Amino acid sequence: xKFASEFRDPKAAKALLAEIARVADKIGATKEKPIHIMxxxxxxxxxxxxxxLDKLIHEGVEFIHGPGCPVCVLPRARVDECIEIAEREGVIxxxxxxxxxxxxxxxxxxxxxxxxADIRMVYSPLDALELARRNPExxxxxxxxxxxxxxxxxxxxxxxxxREGLQNFSVFCNHITVPEPIKALLxxxxxxxxxxxxxxxxxxxxxxxxxxxxxxxxxxPIAVAGFEPLDLLQSxxxxxxxxxxxxxxxxNQYARVVPEHGNPVSLAAIADVYERRPSFEWRGxxxxxxxxxxxxxxxxxxxxxxxxxxxxxxxxxxxKDPEGCACGAVMTGRMKxxxxxxxxxxxxxxxxxxxxxxSSEGACAAYWQYGGARAxxxxx
Amino acid sequence: MCLGIPGQIVAITDESRxxxxxxxxxxxxxxxxxxxxxxGPLSGLIGQWALxxxxxxxxxIDEDEAAKTLEALHDLGEAQEALEQMxxxxxxxxxx
Ligand code: SF4
Numbered sequence: 485x486k487f488a489s490e491f492r493d494p495k496a497a498k499a500l501l502a503e504i505a506r507v508a509d510k511i512g513a514t515k516e517k518p519i520h521i522m523x524x525x526x527x528x529x530x531x532x533x534x535x536x537l538d539k540l541i542h543e544g545v546e547f548i549h550g551p552g553c554p555v556c557v558l559p560r561a562r563v564d565e566c567i568e569i570a571e572r573e574g575v576i577x578x579x580x581x582x583x584x585x586x587x588x589x590x591x592x593x594x595x596x597x598x599x600x601a602d603i604r605m606v607y608s609p610l611d612a613l614e615l616a617r618r619n620p621e622x623x624x625x626x627x628x629x630x631x632x633x634x635x636x637x638x639x640x641x642x643x644x645x646x647r648e649g650l651q652n653f654s655v656f657c658n659h660i661t662v663p664e665p666i667k668a669l670l671x672x673x674x675x676x677x678x679x680x681x682x683x684x685x686x687x688x689x690x691x692x693x694x695x696x697x698x699x700x701x702x703x704x705p706i707a708v709a710g711f712e713p714l715d716l717l718q719s720x721x722x723x724x725x726x727x728x729x730x731x732x733x734x735x736n737q738y739a740r741v742v743p744e745h746g747n748p749v750s751l752a753a754i755a756d757v758y759e760r761r762p763s764f765e766w767r768g769x770x771x772x773x774x775x776x777x778x779x780x781x782x783x784x785x786x787x788x789x790x791x792x793x794x795x796x797x798x799x800x801x802x803x804k805d806p807e808g809c810a811c812g813a814v815m816t817g818r819m820k821x822x823x824x825x826x827x828x829x830x831x832x833x834x835x836x837x838x839x840x841x842x843s844s845e846g847a848c849a850a851y852w853q854y855g856g857a858r859a860x861x862x863x864x
Numbered sequence: 865m866c867l868g869i870p871g872q873i874v875a876i877t878d879e880s881r882x883x884x885x886x887x888x889x890x891x892x893x894x895x896x897x898x899x900x901x902x903x904g905p906l907s908g909l910i911g912q913w914a915l916x917x918x919x920x921x922x923x924x925i926d927e928d929e930a931a932k933t934l935e936a937l938h939d940l941g942e943a944q945e946a947l948e949q950m951x952x953x954x955x956x957x958x959x960x
Contacts, residue, residue: 527867534940578956580918581949607946607953608919610896614957633868637918640898644881685868688915688923711867712936741915741923749899750922844941 497540500717505542507724513544520546520676521723522669522817524662525683526553526845527711533854535713545720548817551665552683553845554630555582556815557766562658563588565794569625569656570601572792576619578612579627580634581605585842609641609655616645616653625788628655633685635659635777636750639757642779642786656788656795657779660764662686663694664775669816670702677817679723681716682708684738689754691746695734703732710738757783761796767839768812811838814847821848821855828852868917869937869946870930873897876906884909886916889934889943893950896920919953 513519523529529549532538538547551557563586570577570593577593584594584605597603606612612626628638638655645653662683669675682695687708698706705726709719719737726733736742757780764776778796779787789795808826813819821827821840831837833849840846844853871886871893882898884906893916897909900921913930914921925933937943 530940530942531936581945581952604956605949605952606956607893607949608895610894610919611953611956618957633922634918636899636922637896637920640896640920685915685917685922711940712932740929741925747899747922749901753898844945 496714497717500714500721501540501542504545504717504721504724507721507728508542508544511724511728513542515543518544518546519678519724519727520548520817521679521681521720522548522550522677523681523709523716524550524552524666525681525686525711526556526843527685528681528683528709528716529553529847529850530845531711531713531716533850536854537713537716541717541720545724548677549814549847549850550680550817551669551766551769551815552631552662552686553840553843553847554634554660555586555843556811556839556846557660557665557768558583558586558629558658558839559765559767560587560589561765562795563592564590566593566627566656567591567596567601568794569788569792570596570603572623574621574623575602576615576622576624577601577603577627578606578615578624579603580607580629582843583627583629585836586839587836587842609638610644613641613645613650613653616650617648620652623652623654623791625792626653626655628657628659631660631662631683631686632689632754633683635758636689636747636753639750639753642757642783643753645786646783651785654786654788654791655779657758657777658795659758659777660766661775661777662690663697664772665766665769666695666698668769668772668775670698670704672816674818675816677704678727679704680706681719681723682706682734684708684710684715684742687736687738687742687746689747689750691744692734692736692742693745699732699734705732705735707735707737708742710741756780768815809838811840814840821851824848867937867940867942867946868915868922869943870913870925870933871895871916871921872913872930873909873911873921875910879906882906884921886914886921888916888950889947891947891950893919900924 616624707719810824871888
């Protein structure tokens, strides 16, 4: 297969950047009084930094990095609970690799593994299912983590386990949803967002209508976008045009992958297996109503919270963020990563203090990796 | 974990469980096609490209879109990461 480069065509990018500049000028966006556009998805954050779009774009357009990186919003208490389960006798604890280095209050999963817990990185919940089939005498637990993009995969794995009557497979469900934290951000009186770039792959599952409230109730524009550079520039332009024309709508820039109504098989599996929790804790954002999913009673046999009495089924501890860490302020766009007192000092990708430094989708790690010498010098 | 990677479906491995073999950047991996299967026989999927997320084909895409997406993923370092995670999954099954 041949690579097709036209999507990064510098001519097309230039034309888009020029058009963005024209519309930004027209609506009076300046460096001092910029228009704030939040990219919700961590994949978009990574792309923006990788291609330097934040520097190429008109100075009156500022990107605010949203809460859409699942490991970045994972509270330390959840990591502690994973370790608590993993260290039980007879357990094989399986997880996506992304979660391995997220710091808990005492250690990360990778440290727990080094100390002897049987923790295995898997690519898919189907790998965990296969481990359960092959190890009937062991209890295999999968750490269900992520937004609507990964939620169907654990739902389908649980349905499959149920059909097979597997007794030794369960999911520690920490799935979260995108629309609710956006609503929480919009309700925050300190927020000054003018529009949104919506997550492409989440929308592939849920469609574009779950964002209707952003346009209808809050009168903010949103464009659901792919993660390639031209996709992102195009969606910024869509948002700016809406602002210029006084419109607030949900537009779909990524229609080649995102169907208006989402993926019916995935949505049916999610609805069958999961129900909303009354509220769920987000790192940096606190408890958000109806923002997390739990396993329905009909599938309780596959619920690690029930099996092990941890998480929302156990005693819950509130854990403060470590001293001097500004993850919450960075996550809500109130502070830039470089302004965190720990950035590059107590917190680097090698020795992360906060989760935003762990994943390539986290704003702090992206600043560190692509902000270049400037970001690192600022830390010295 | 969230971006997914394009793969080409090359064979159906288990009709009842809706599993297929996909080729992702030269690596073969068994994936679920439950989310992209419609009424017709699964064999209709052979040769098609799909965006694969954590072991599930989530959306059918055309070959051109697959090429562009792969290129962007290589650029972002995400393609390598996805392949490493697949290898890690194989290692986990082998008992590591
Ligand atoms: S530099 Fe580290 S501690 Fe500071 S906000 Fe970023 S992740 Fe959190």
